Amino acid sequence: MNRVRAALAGVGVLAALLAGCGYDDTPLPEAPEAESPAQAADPECTTVDADLASYEPSDVVVPGGKVEEIRDRGRLIVGVSADTYKMASANPENGNRIEGFDIEFAKAIGRAIFEDTSGGFELGRNVQFRVITAAQRIELLQNGEIDLVVRNFTINCSRWQDIAFSQVYYDAxxxxxxxxxxxxxxxxxxxxxxxxxxxxxxxxxxxxxxxxxxxxxxxxxxxxxxxxxxxxxxxxxxxxxxxxxxxxxxxxxxxxxxxxxxxxxxxxxxxxEPYGIGANQDDVDLVRFVNAVLEEMRADGSWQAAYNRWLKQELSGVDAIQPPPTQPYRTG
Amino acid sequence: MTQSAAAPPPPAVQPATAPAQPGPAKVRRGFWPAPTGKPVGTGIEDTPSLLNRLQIIGMATVLLFGLLSGLVQYLSYAADGRAADDTEQLVRVQEIQSTLLRVDAIATSLVLIGGEGDREREAQYDEAVDRVFQLIAAAAEAQPADEKALAALNVEVNEYATAIAEARSNIRQTFPVGAEYLSGASKALRDDALPILRNLVDANTERAEDSMGGQHPFWLLLIGVVATAVLVWLSIALARRFRRYLNTGVAVAAIIVIVTTLVASIAAWRADNQNDGLLENELRMAVDQAAARTAGNDAKANESLRLIKRGSGALYEDPWIAAADVVEDRGDRQVLDEWNAYVAAHQEIVRLDDEDRWGLAVQIAIGADGAPGGLDSTAAFDTFDESVAELVQENGTATTDELRAGRSLALVGSLLTLILGMAAAVAVVRGINDRRKEYA
Structure with missing residues (x-):
C-alpha cells in the first residue's frame, strides 16, 4: 500500500513538473523617457513703448466697416478663456456662464455696439463668447472666425505684425x-x-x-x-x-x-505684460471703436469697478488705475 | 487461467540450434509453433529465463502505458483547470480595464454636471471605484504572476482616485483648478495605468490560449500504439517458444491497452475540439466585448472632456473617433444598435459644440431635462454599457464553466488508466505464469 502511495506521489510530482509550476511575471511597461522642457522662442523684434500705441479712439460707425458688419450680423463674436479664474472662467453656480475681468470688457464693447440698435442690447443675444486656447488667438483673428480676442493677450511687436491691438487696457x-x-x-x-x-x-x-x-x-x-x-x-x-x-x-x-x-x-x-484687445489687422474701425469704449470705461468708472470686483482682493489689495493710451496714436 | 483455443496446426518449427533430426532432411522454418503447449526449442536462452524476461518486459510495458497515458490525461485535466483559471483571470483583468474607464466616464460626467452634483451618479462612481479595487485584490490572489503588475496598477488607481477627489472638491467650490485635476487624472490613467492593464490582458490571453491547447490525443494514441506493438511482439515471442499462438493474459492486456487508448484518445480529441470551440466562440466573444466596453467608456470620457475643456474640444475628438472604431470593429451586432443610438447623441453634441452652442451640447451630454431633441447621451451610453457588460459576463462564465465541467472526466480517465495499466500487468503475469506451469 505504501508503494502504491509512493508511486502516486511520484506521479503527482512528475505531473506538476511537466505541467509547469507557474508563469513568468507579467512585465511592467517601460517608463517613458522624460521630455525635455520646450524653450521659449526668441522674439523676432524688441518691443518698445511705441508698440503699445494703438489707433485713436472713435465711436463713429464707419459705413461698410467691421462695426457695421457686426451690427448687421446681430452678434459680436469674442474669443475668451474659460478657465482663467477671475479673468474669464465658467461659473457652475451661474449656469456655467463665463465671468471675470476680461468679460467685463467684452460686455462693454457689445453694449456700445448694440445699445443704439432697434432691439437694444442683450448680452446672451448680442455677444457670443467663443472659448479658445492661447495658441488659437492669432489664427482665429486672422481667418475672421472671431471679431475680437479678450484673453490676457500681451501686446508686443511681433504680434503687431500679424494682428491689431487696442490700447493697453491693463498693465499686467x-x-x-x-x-x-x-x-x-x-x-x-x-x-x-x-x-x-x-x-x-x-x-x-x-x-x-x-x-x-x-x-x-x-x-x-x-x-x-x-x-x-x-x-x-x-x-x-x-x-x-x-x-x-x-x-x-x-x-x-x-x-x-x-x-x-x-x-x-x-x-x-x-x-x-501690457494687455490689449486683439482684432484683425484690417479692422481698424473696430479697434478705434474698442479704444473709444475703453476711454468711456475710464470716464464712467466702470474699469475701476471691474478691477475692484475681480482682481484687487487677490492682488493683496493693491490699487491700480487704467493705463492711459500710449501716444502718439498709430495712423492707418 | 486456461489456455485459449489453439491455432490451426502449423508446420513444426525447427529451431536453428536444435540437434539434427532423423527423417526427411528438409526442415521448414515457420511462424506457428506446434499446438502442444511445450516449448519447441531451447534457443540460446533457457525457457524460464526467457519467460522471466518476457514477463518483466510485458509488465513494464503495460505499467508504463498506464502511467504515461494516465499522466497525459492528468496533464489535460490540469491544463483545463489552468485554462479555466486563466480565462477567469483574463475576464477579470479586462473587467478592471473596462470598469476603470467606466470610472473615468462617470467622473468626467460628474464634473460636467457640476454644482451640487448628482447623488445617483456619485453613488455609481463610488461603486465602480470599489469594484476596481476588489477586482485588483481578487486578481492578485488568483494569479501570483500578476502580483507585481497589479501592485503597480493599485498605486496608479489610488493616485487617480485621489486626484478625482481633489477635482470634485475644487469643482464643488467652483474653482477651475478642479477641471485641471480631472483632465490630469484622466491623462495619467491613460498614460500610466492602461499600459499596465494592456500587459495584463496580453499575458493572460497568452496563458489562457496556451492552457486551452493542453489536450494531447496524438500522444495518447502514440503511447497506446507503442504499448500494443510491444505486447504483439511479446505474443509472437511466446508463440515461437510454445505450441500455442495466443496467450490469453497477454491478449487481455493488449485489449485493455487498445480500448483504453481508443477511449482516452477520442475523449482528448473531443475535449481539444471543445476547447478550440470555446477559444473561437465564447472566449473570443468575451474578450472582444470587454475590449468594446473599454473603448466605449474611453469614448464617453473623451466626450465629457471635450465639453469640460471648453474650446479645446478638437483635442478630444480624435481619441473619441479612435475608441469608436474599436467598438465598431469588435462590438457584437447585439450591442451595436445601442452603441449607434449613443453615437447619434454624440454627433449632435459635436455639432452643437462646433457651433459654439456649448450649453445645449452639455444638456445632451448629461441628459438634462429639455435637452435638444430629447437626446440623452449618458442614458444611451449606459444602455450600451449594460448590454455589453452582460455579454462579457455571460460568455466569460460559459467558457470557464465548460472548461471545468469537462475536466473531471479527464481526472477519472487518468486514474482509471493507471488502474487498468495495473490490471493489464496482472493479466500479463498470469498469462506468462500459465506458460511457466506448462513448461514445468
Missing part, C-alpha cells in the same frame, strides 16, 4: 505667487527664491525672466519646474512639488483665489 506684470507661510516670513522678491522650486508653463518666457531677475540681483536662481499650464502649476503647488509659481499677476490672482494658502505678496514686478 509678472509676479510670483508663494505660500502664505513664505509670505508671512517676509518674502521680499526673487532673492528669497534661491534654492526654491518655481513653476511656470513649459516654454513660457516667465521662467527665463525669473532667472534673469535672480542674476540681476546677484543671487542663486530658483530651481525651475515647468508644468503644462498655470493651473497645472497650482496642482504642483498644492501637492508640495513646487514652492512658488510665476506668471502674470492677473493669472496668479486667479490661482490665489482657489487656494487659501497661496498669496501674491506685494513685490517688485519681474516684467511688464
Amino acid at each position: 506684470t509678472q509676479k510670483v505667487l508663494v505660500s502664505k507661510s513664505l509670505a508671512e516670513s517676509g518674502y521680499d522678491g526673487v532673492q528669497d527664491l534661491a534654492g526654491l522650486r518655481v513653476c511656470a508653463p513649459t516654454g513660457s518666457t516667465s521662467l527665463d525672466n525669473v532667472v534673469t531677475a535672480a542674476e540681476r540681483e546677484g543671487v542663486d536662481p530658483p530651481i525651475l519646474e515647468p508644468a503644462a499650464n498655470h493651473t497645472g502649476c497650482l496642482i504642483k503647488f498644492q501637492r508640495g512639488e513646487v514652492d512658488a509659481i510665476t506668471g502674470d499677476d492677473t493669472v496668479l490672482a486667479g490661482l490665489a483665489a482657489q487656494d487659501p494658502y497661496a498669496v501674491v505678496p506685494d513685490q517688485e514686478p519681474l516684467n511688464d
Whole structure:
C-alpha cells in the first residue's frame, strides 16, 4: 500500500513538473523617457513703448466697416478663456456662464455696439463668447472666425505684425505667487527664491525672466519646474512639488483665489505684460471703436469697478488705475 | 487461467540450434509453433529465463502505458483547470480595464454636471471605484504572476482616485483648478495605468490560449500504439517458444491497452475540439466585448472632456473617433444598435459644440431635462454599457464553466488508466505464469 502511495506521489510530482509550476511575471511597461522642457522662442523684434500705441479712439460707425458688419450680423463674436479664474472662467453656480475681468470688457464693447440698435442690447443675444486656447488667438483673428480676442493677450511687436491691438487696457506684470507661510516670513522678491522650486508653463518666457531677475540681483536662481499650464502649476503647488509659481499677476490672482494658502505678496514686478484687445489687422474701425469704449470705461468708472470686483482682493489689495493710451496714436 | 483455443496446426518449427533430426532432411522454418503447449526449442536462452524476461518486459510495458497515458490525461485535466483559471483571470483583468474607464466616464460626467452634483451618479462612481479595487485584490490572489503588475496598477488607481477627489472638491467650490485635476487624472490613467492593464490582458490571453491547447490525443494514441506493438511482439515471442499462438493474459492486456487508448484518445480529441470551440466562440466573444466596453467608456470620457475643456474640444475628438472604431470593429451586432443610438447623441453634441452652442451640447451630454431633441447621451451610453457588460459576463462564465465541467472526466480517465495499466500487468503475469506451469 505504501508503494502504491509512493508511486502516486511520484506521479503527482512528475505531473506538476511537466505541467509547469507557474508563469513568468507579467512585465511592467517601460517608463517613458522624460521630455525635455520646450524653450521659449526668441522674439523676432524688441518691443518698445511705441508698440503699445494703438489707433485713436472713435465711436463713429464707419459705413461698410467691421462695426457695421457686426451690427448687421446681430452678434459680436469674442474669443475668451474659460478657465482663467477671475479673468474669464465658467461659473457652475451661474449656469456655467463665463465671468471675470476680461468679460467685463467684452460686455462693454457689445453694449456700445448694440445699445443704439432697434432691439437694444442683450448680452446672451448680442455677444457670443467663443472659448479658445492661447495658441488659437492669432489664427482665429486672422481667418475672421472671431471679431475680437479678450484673453490676457500681451501686446508686443511681433504680434503687431500679424494682428491689431487696442490700447493697453491693463498693465499686467509678472509676479510670483508663494505660500502664505513664505509670505508671512517676509518674502521680499526673487532673492528669497534661491534654492526654491518655481513653476511656470513649459516654454513660457516667465521662467527665463525669473532667472534673469535672480542674476540681476546677484543671487542663486530658483530651481525651475515647468508644468503644462498655470493651473497645472497650482496642482504642483498644492501637492508640495513646487514652492512658488510665476506668471502674470492677473493669472496668479486667479490661482490665489482657489487656494487659501497661496498669496501674491506685494513685490517688485519681474516684467511688464501690457494687455490689449486683439482684432484683425484690417479692422481698424473696430479697434478705434474698442479704444473709444475703453476711454468711456475710464470716464464712467466702470474699469475701476471691474478691477475692484475681480482682481484687487487677490492682488493683496493693491490699487491700480487704467493705463492711459500710449501716444502718439498709430495712423492707418 | 486456461489456455485459449489453439491455432490451426502449423508446420513444426525447427529451431536453428536444435540437434539434427532423423527423417526427411528438409526442415521448414515457420511462424506457428506446434499446438502442444511445450516449448519447441531451447534457443540460446533457457525457457524460464526467457519467460522471466518476457514477463518483466510485458509488465513494464503495460505499467508504463498506464502511467504515461494516465499522466497525459492528468496533464489535460490540469491544463483545463489552468485554462479555466486563466480565462477567469483574463475576464477579470479586462473587467478592471473596462470598469476603470467606466470610472473615468462617470467622473468626467460628474464634473460636467457640476454644482451640487448628482447623488445617483456619485453613488455609481463610488461603486465602480470599489469594484476596481476588489477586482485588483481578487486578481492578485488568483494569479501570483500578476502580483507585481497589479501592485503597480493599485498605486496608479489610488493616485487617480485621489486626484478625482481633489477635482470634485475644487469643482464643488467652483474653482477651475478642479477641471485641471480631472483632465490630469484622466491623462495619467491613460498614460500610466492602461499600459499596465494592456500587459495584463496580453499575458493572460497568452496563458489562457496556451492552457486551452493542453489536450494531447496524438500522444495518447502514440503511447497506446507503442504499448500494443510491444505486447504483439511479446505474443509472437511466446508463440515461437510454445505450441500455442495466443496467450490469453497477454491478449487481455493488449485489449485493455487498445480500448483504453481508443477511449482516452477520442475523449482528448473531443475535449481539444471543445476547447478550440470555446477559444473561437465564447472566449473570443468575451474578450472582444470587454475590449468594446473599454473603448466605449474611453469614448464617453473623451466626450465629457471635450465639453469640460471648453474650446479645446478638437483635442478630444480624435481619441473619441479612435475608441469608436474599436467598438465598431469588435462590438457584437447585439450591442451595436445601442452603441449607434449613443453615437447619434454624440454627433449632435459635436455639432452643437462646433457651433459654439456649448450649453445645449452639455444638456445632451448629461441628459438634462429639455435637452435638444430629447437626446440623452449618458442614458444611451449606459444602455450600451449594460448590454455589453452582460455579454462579457455571460460568455466569460460559459467558457470557464465548460472548461471545468469537462475536466473531471479527464481526472477519472487518468486514474482509471493507471488502474487498468495495473490490471493489464496482472493479466500479463498470469498469462506468462500459465506458460511457466506448462513448461514445468
